[in-house]
Amino acid sequence: MAKILVYIDNPTAELKRSSRELVSLAGALGEAVVASPGPFADSTAAELGARSVSTVYLPDSDALGGYLVGPKAAFLAEAAKASGAAAVLLENSFDGKEIAARLGIKLTAGVITDVVGIDEALTATKSVLAGSYTVQAKVTTPVAVFTVKANSVEISEPAGGSAPGSVTVPVPEATAGAARITGRTEKPASGRPDLGEARVVVAGGRGVDGDFGPVEELADALGGAVGASRAATDAGWIEHSAQIGQTGKTVSPQLYISAGISGAIQQKAGMQTAKVIVAVNKDAESPVFEIADFGVVGDLFQVLPQAAAEIRKRKGQA
Amino acid sequence: MDESTLKIVVLVKHVPDAQFDRHLSGPDSRTDRSESILSELDEYALEAALQLSEARGGEAAGNRVIALTMGPAGAANAVKKSLQIGAGEGVHLSDEALAGSDAAATSLALAAAIRHLGEVDLVLTGMASTDGETSLVPAQLAERLGLPQVTFASTLEVKDGTVTARRDGDSHSELIEAPLPALVSVTDQVNEPRYPNFKGIMAAKKKTITTLSLADIGVDAGSVGSAGSWTTVLAAQPRPPREQGVIITDEGDAGIKLADFLAARKLI
């Protein structure tokens, strides 16, 4: 069975949903193996074993965390060669795509990004031009590299298995001359799910007029993440990292609730592959209604709190 | 004024205007480029280059800002627009054999074109093209040129041969440092791009656009285009238009109806 190598960038933390998805996908396509820039916590290693991961590849240096993508790609290339993997899977984040990009050149391997599905023949499905087309694409080189969007793969039940063995691979390239991370400022944790992989996203735009309270309240009632249009992030009402769209995040949640957002093309680019779209906007002519499965022409300051209260009531949390 | 002068190559791309419907066409599903403009994300890279140059005395002091594009004849418009905005020189890599290039083939050709331009201090790009949206080319270019990459910079400084940038992530923001020469991609947070003014448009008429072929940069036609690509598109389907949803007007109970809808879709 072909080996499918999954890259997991944050070994110290609990597995992210997207990592579980990638491991599930790898297991469905072949024998799942994992590469990571540092050793896993025991509980995480145990979970990987239970998810049928046979081997974990680790670098012979612990310095990779201090650098941007270059040295990580060099390590991953060595891990890919050592494992003989037919395909390498990464998450579809900025970092994931860039590591994939450099890896592709190092391995002479084609790279396909924004993938939402891969079949046994390693044909990938993705959407292009801001979600207006779905394409099937294939890598024509012996090794294939894919970055896979979160929420694209069903997470399979752990089958049980012992903790994976580990193999150390040399990181050949000196980190000299690479881009270094010289400072890091943590942002306060919101306690909400990660926007990139949340099942529910509630997003606010200029219409919230500086007050994200109703948006946050509805997101919390649904256990979702909070997003925003660029008008809202530019106004400084919310973190730039909450921006959805062409120059922000692309999300494909089960449910996207858009409130006080007009639905400009750059905003749609980041959310129109959501399964269900709900829009609340006081202007009936707003383009966002063209893509909404359910739309409310109304004032978000009325509609959102009422919906949040009703949802809490139905969940028995009133 | 800052000490040393800079030679900066800015990658600019001619892309279909996102304001219009965009299409894939032909047997190999290429992007139809008939309604095309300078990718707005590249304007931020050009602005960053101009600001770095101006802070060092501009062209008069020996700084150079070169706009480079790759693409069919129409792509020269992206370079022309860049010259009007303020780039000093324009280079258009154009060759029929380039058609159908994926990111790997594109980065191969661009790397050769940049080497052809001699030593450069900085290669600046936008955060993604607004059409291909893969974000692969800058990183692959850095790999091929052996340059450190500082990508998604939301602030940018160059001092004493070092690039410093801020990169905003989800849970944290990072300060990144790399020695020159380096490849830097900038986000739309990095600056406010200027518009071409009358003076700039007139000045651009005197600037020349150098056209390069693959032979000029020593690249074999078989290593680019569809033949040199490592990925291939098998099929493309337009996304079915989203079915017109139910639109209601709030009569005081829309929040309840919204909850009803979510419950019916098993979303609560």
Ligand SMILES: Cc1cc2nc3c(=O)[nH]c(=O)nc-3n(C[C@H](O)[C@H](O)[C@H](O)COP(=O)(O)OP(=O)(O)OC[C@H]3O[C@@H](n4cnc5c(N)ncnc54)[C@H](O)[C@@H]3O)c2cc1C
């Ligand atoms: C290079 C570039 C990149 C961009 N990238 C992005 C991107 O990534 N993401 C993005 O979102 N935008 C992006 N934009 C900006 C985009 O073009 C729009 O300007 C932006 O999305 C508008 O945000 P908005 O819908 O919140 O504001 P507006 O367009 O001003 O819409 C506000 C809406 O709120 C409604 N409203 C007001 N009050 C209420 C109320 N009380 N209740 C209900 N509704 C109300 C109004 O009817 C209106 O429809 C980009 C632009 C450029 C040029």
